[in-house]
Amino acid sequence: MILPEALVPVFLRLTQANAAFLTESGARRRLHERTLRPARSGPPRRLRADVLVSAERNAAGWPVYTVSPKNTPAQGNVLYIHGGGWVNEISLQHWQIAAQIAAEASTLVQVLIYPLIPFGTSEAVVESVTDMAHKSTQTHGPTILAGDSAGGQIVLSAALQLRDHHGLTLPRTIAISPALDLSMKNPDIAKVQPSDPWLGTKGTKVFIDLWKDCLNVENPLVSPLNGDLQGLGPITLFSGTRDILNPDSRLYFEKATKAGVDIEFIQKDGQLHVFPLLPTVVGRDARQKIVQRVRQAVSV
Numbered sequence: 017m018i019l020p021e022a023l024v025p026v027f028l029r030l031t032q033a034n035a036a037f038l039t040e041s042g043a044r045r046r047l048h049e050r051t052l053r054p055a056r057s058g059p060p061r062r063l064r065a066d067v068l069v070s071a072e073r074n075a076a077g078w079p080v081y082t083v084s085p086k087n088t089p090a091q092g093n094v095l096y097i098h099g100g101g102w103v104n105e106i107s108l109q110h111w112q113i114a115a116q117i118a119a120e121a122s123t124l125v126q127v128l129i130y131p132l133i134p135f136g137t138s139e140a141v142v143e144s145v146t147d148m149a150h151k152s153t154q155t156h157g158p159t160i161l162a163g164d165s166a167g168g169q170i171v172l173s174a175a176l177q178l179r180d181h182h183g184l185t186l187p188r189t190i191a192i193s194p195a196l197d198l199s200m201k202n203p204d205i206a207k208v209q210p211s212d213p214w215l216g217t218k219g220t221k222v223f224i225d226l227w228k229d230c231l232n233v234e235n236p237l238v239s240p241l242n243g244d245l246q247g248l249g250p251i252t253l254f255s256g257t258r259d260i261l262n263p264d265s266r267l268y269f270e271k272a273t274k275a276g277v278d279i280e281f282i283q284k285d286g287q288l289h290v291f292p293l294l295p296t297v298v299g300r301d302a303r304q305k306i307v308q309r310v311r312q313a314v315s316v
Contacts, residue, residue, distance in 0.1 A: 021296045024288060025258075028213040036219050037101065043219035047103055047226075050132065055105035057129045059083075063115045076144045079129040083111075083118040092314025093124040093156035095149055099165025099192075099290060101220065102133050102227040109293040110164070116303055117162075121310040124156060130170075137229035138173070138238045145170055146177040150184060158314045161189045162306070164290045165261075166227075168194025172240035175248055185249040188313035190306055192254045193290045196241040196264040198224045199233045204263035211258045214289045241268050245275040252280045252309050254302055256287025280309075 028034065036046035059069050059081055066086045074080050084090050094117055098110040106129060118125040128148065130141045145161070152159040161171035168191035178184040200217050209216065228238045236243035241264055251272060255265035262283070269281040282305065284291060284298060292302035 017295055018297060018300060019295050021286075021298065024294055024296065025213040028288075034212075034214050034216050036103070037214070038216035039218050040222050043103075043222035046219075047134065047222070050103055050105070051134065057105050059111050059127075060108055063111060064119055066119045067115045074128065074144060074148055076140075078131065078144065080148075081127045081129070083114045083125040083127065085119050085122050088122045090118075090124045091122055092158035092160070093126060093152045094118075094121075094160045094162050094310055094314075095126050095128065095145065095152060095171075097128055097130070097145060097161070097163035097167035097170045099163065099167045100132075102136065102166045102223050105129075105132065109290075113293060113303060113306070117307055117310055120307045121314065123310060123314045126152070133223055133226040136227070137231075138170075138227050139229065139231055142170055142173045142177060142237050145174040146181065149174060149178055149186070150182050153184065158187050158316055160310055160313050161186060162192075162310075163190075163194070164192035164293060166195055168192055169196065169198070169238075169240060172196070172251075173237050173243070175251075176236050176240060176243040176245075179247050185247065187316050188250050188252065188309055189248070190252045190254075190309065192292050193256065193259055193261055194240075194253065194265065194268075195261055196268050197239045198228060199239060200224075202263045202267070205260045208258070208260045208262060212260045212289065213258075215260050217260065241271070245272045245277050248272070248275075248277050250278040250280070250313075252282065252306070254282045254292050255284075256289065256291045257283065257285050258287060259289040261289065 035042045098106040114125045163171040255262045272279040
């Protein structure tokens with residue numbers, strides 16, 4: 017189902033989707049709720065009919081679901097890391113995009129269910145994703161990291177670790193509205209905030225403080241914008257201008273370009289946070305672009 021774009025921000029405001037991100041008290045309520053009653057993390061009962069889902073655990077003991085095409089041989093692997101402010105569990109939209117990639121790009125998609133705050137931390141999760149991606153290249157061949165929002169931070173930090181610790185350059189990393197500098201010091205964030213119906217800085221900083229744990233917020237394991245970007249493989253980065261993370265996405269694009277990285281920056285005026293996951297025409301077109309980029313990368 018495709019919705020008119022104008023309805024999405026109205027729905028977000030009516031449902032107070034930004035309540036956990038706007039204020040410290042809202043963030044602490046959400047953290048308490050999620051800790052007291054963790055959300056379900058398994059796949060929905062019904063996904064596309066042309067994919068299969070299997071389950072295992074990674075070396076850290078965390079659940080990993082593999083979505084595979086049912087009717088065609090799979091080439092390569094996509095390791096998808098979901099967003100949610102490091103506090104919210106995987107949602108239906110994440111499963112849907114994983115299934116679409118698997119079916120239409122004829123590839124495996126591994127979905128990692130990583131521990132959320134206050135139990136999960138950036139260092140542990142990024143290191144685990146790095147390890148999984150390295151092993152995937154040995155088992156499945158071409159491997160792509162992909163993630164949205166908080167997951168975008170994780171995969172871009174992991175790409176740095178893969179280069180530095182394993183000498184590995186990925187054929188493509190896909191970041192959807194990633195969190196790039198968790199200090200949130202960019203002055204342009206305040207200019208975007210009034211138009212963003214989804215995210216806010218005060219509550220987000222509560223989540224960030226727990227996520228970074230003992231690391232300095234400037235550490236590239238926490239804030240990939242601060243890493244040395246030279247030598248990274250191709251990157252596709254999506255960002256909407258009604259997203260407080262957009263100013264840092266522009267900085268990342270500029271820095272990556274200067275570092276000689278092959279970066280495709282898909283910025284859409286008037287679009288919201290993680291717009292490629294939304295049931296709109298623009299979101300549908302973005303998902304098709306993702307499938308295309310994955311298909312190209314795994315067939316190399």
